[in-house]
Amino acid sequence: MNQPPQGPNAPAARLSLPLDSSRGRWVIVGTVLGSGIAFLDSTVVTIALPAISRDLGGGLVVQQWVVDGYLLTLSALLLLGGVLGDRYGRRKVFTLGLVAFTIASLACGLAPTGPVLVAARLVQGVGGALLVPGSLSLIDASIRGEDRGAAVGLWAGLTGVSSAIGPFLGGWLVDAASWRWVFLLSLPFTAAALWVTLRHVPESRDPAAPRRLDVLGAACITVGLGGVTYAFIEVPARGWEPVGVVAAVLGVVGLVAFPLVENRRRDPLLRLDIFRSSQFTGANLTTFAVYAALSGALFLLALQLQQSLGYTALAAGVATLPITVLMLLLSSRMGALAQRVGPRVPMTLGPIVAGAGLALMARIVPGSSYWTHALPAIVVFGLGLAITVAPLTSTVLASVSGERAGAASGVNNAVARTAGLLAVAVLPPVAGVSAGTDSPLGPGFGRAMLISAVLCGLGGLVAFATVRRGQPVHVNPLPGVHHACQAPCTSQQPLEDTRGTRS
Incomplete structure (x- = not known):
């Protein structure tokens, strides 16, 4: 394999741009535009699923694949995407991600059939796997150390806004125009991101990146x-x-072979010895349980509100807005509280509260009132997530040594994405949800919410058994950076670390 260019004209490993400089601001603009469209896409698509099914047919199966097609390639290739950026150039891989995401978004918006749409979503996930890890890596490699915390805080706030408006914007587009505009919406933003990235964002790569990619x-x-x-x-x-x-x-063979392959590779995507920390393992089990419950429940809730209760797409998007508001208002406060009292209590209590909200969602059935049935459940669920997410992320990072924080964050993100992928595939058949095009979900919806509630509660019990009582060491993969969680949908995850899984 060819080595990266060396010498005075080679891309830098790390620059030192002031945040208030012209080039520094352009880096923020490019990365916010690039990652923001991925987060926005994730939050608007779920609201559009009933309209997609009405237009293209396929019922619940097509709706599942529209979500899981994207999550499949994203979760499988996310770790590789971070390594590719370090190895071949962060701006180059970020740009390739933007191009792939743009082409796939156009194909989604023009898709004549369900299978074509799913195929385009698979390509979108590949673009996201190249795009999302690169956004923070470009900030990490370009902005000077003393400004990096403020830069990532600005990035998190702006991308959080894009996620927050997603359900409302998606619902409005579906009702006012067509579900196709949910995908076409990203095109002007990706075009702007490409222009900014190619013209203003400097290239960088990691000289210590693995010489061989773990393709197997x-x-x-x-x-x-x-x-x-x-x-x-x-x-x-x-x-x-x-x-x-x-x-x-x-x-089954692929999943069994993966850890065996990783254990024998010189430069694996995933170093298995990181799981020797019982707290790290426990925090990731909690992540899997909570995000599986979150993704499966919100996927079905969007369908229940529209197909069973007759909500418009816009009304369904607005109905779940309190979850986003609670996350944006309370996540940072919960993170600060966990620093004072330790993560064990919020990581135990938060999933249990979220599980209680999911159990209440079982009461959202045809004829029920939004104000007395849906809203209380949504508020309790959002409160539980707000209590959980920030302490969960900091605990993952604090459970390993500082030099392995990048690997810890990358693994935790992959776990969360994979949990969402499997939940959307597994929860409907296990709960007995079988819906045709635009038909009610039936009693399977209530069973699915109760299963999700139990899963959340188990996540809290795992945290109680594995998380230490003391305060977490304040560790971040980027100096001065606090991880955050984006607005909830099927992709509500901690922010991706920029350095793949290398320790």
Whole structure:
């Protein structure tokens, strides 16, 4: 494999741009535009699912694939995307991600059939895997150390706004125009991000990046997640046809092979020895439980509000807005509280409160009132998430040594994305949700909410058993950076670290 260019004209490993300089501000603009469209896309698509199903057909299966097609390639390739940026150039990989995301968004907006839309969503996930890790890595590599915390805080705030307006904007676009505009909306923003990135953002790469890419590991996890996801979505609808059997077998083989491959690679995507920390392992188990419950429940809630209760897309987007508001208002305060009292209490209490909100959502059925049934459940659920997320992220980072914080953040993000992917595939058939095009979800919705509630509660119990009582050491993958959580939807995750999984 060719080595990166060396010498005086080679891209820098790290620059030192002041945040208040012209070039520093352009770096923020480019990264906010690039990552903001990925977060915005994730929050608007769920609201558009009933309209997509009405137009293209396919019922629940197509709706699941529209969400999971994106999450599949994103979660499988997210770690590789960070390593590619370090190895070949962060701006270059970020730009490739923007191009792939733009082309795929156009294809989504013009898709004539459900399978074409799903294929385009798979490509969108590839673009996201190149794009999202690169946004913070460009800030980390370009902005000087004393300004980096403020730069990432500005980045988090602006991308948080894009996520917050997603459900409202998506609902308005679906009702006023077409679900296709949910995807086409990103095109002017990606064009602007490309212009800013190519003209104003400096190139950088890590001279210590792995010489060999772990392609085999990436292939194993992609085949594993893809096979299992296909089996859980398609088998309940089609039965155990040969293709379903093959997909299930390949999925299991890929997932079993992944840790075996990683344990033998010199430069693996995932260093398994990081899981020797029981607190790190426990925090990631909590992450998996909470984000699986979150993703599966909000996926079905968007369908329940529109297909069973008759909400418009805009009304469904506004209905879940209190979750976003609570997250934006309380997450930083909960993080500060956890620094004072330790993470164990909020990480135990938060998932239990969120689980109580999910249990209350089982009461959101045809004929129920938004003010007495939906709103209390949504508020309790949002409060639980606000209590949980910031302490969870800081605990993940504090459970490993400082030089491994980048690996810890990357693994935690992959766990959260994978949890959402599997929840959307698994929860509907397990709960007995079987809906045709624009048809009510039936009693399976209530069972799904109760299953999600139990899953959240188990996450809290795992945190109680594994998280230490004391205060977490204040560790961040970027100097002066506090991790944050974006507005909730199927992609509500901690911010991606910029350095892949290398320690």
